Amino acid sequence: MLTITVTPRTTDDMRAFYGFTKEQNAALDRLLAAANQEMWNTLLYGSGGEIVAVALSQVGNAGGQPYWIWYGFSSRVEWCANECG
Template sequence: MPHVLRYYSGGGLFAGLFGNQQIVTIAKSQLGNEGGQKFWSWWGFTQREEWCACFVSWCAEQAGLLQNGAVPRFSYCPDGVDWFQAQGKWQAAGSIPAAGSIIFFDWDHDGVSDHVGIVESCDGTTVYTVEGNFGDAVEENSYTVQSTSIMGYGIVGTK
């Protein structure tokens, strides 16, 4: 299989196969994973940590997006927000995100992101997501575009 994988960015099994949808396809392939050990141990943690950002980073790595600088490797949600904002790749809450965008949440409305996921799609009124560490599992969810819990979006694209 290595002879096949060399043709795909990042070397991951799914990397390079699905264009802008590749991170979504990878995330969806993990639906049902419980406990997140695969993701927090990949990050380098030796015991369970809150793993939503580890999941997003793992998916980005599998899609070759860490390697090309389109998404940062982060385990703390505010670090992801800071990076996207510093890169000028931040999209405000209330706007229509593209599939593959990184969605940041602020559940307690204190201005600090406390959860992150991947936008699967948006139909103009509802944002559909794949999130790690939602009930300690990888799950699909949906929110209204105007949800006050959505802090904003990291726009995925190369530097």
């Protein structure tokens, strides 16, 4: 079972937590500029909230069946993104 914990952080929290450099802070400021807000909303939420709707449709899908079927497996398969062992 996969458990994901999301901890909200402000941008200022992130700057401190990850120790952003002067250049990284400037890049973050450019990305978060008001002129880019519509782009971020579309990217994160889709034009009509499609991404959020898909995520909500997966709540409770503990076995991940749609995903392992896509790859031709007949049952759940354990895997590891790195070299396991």
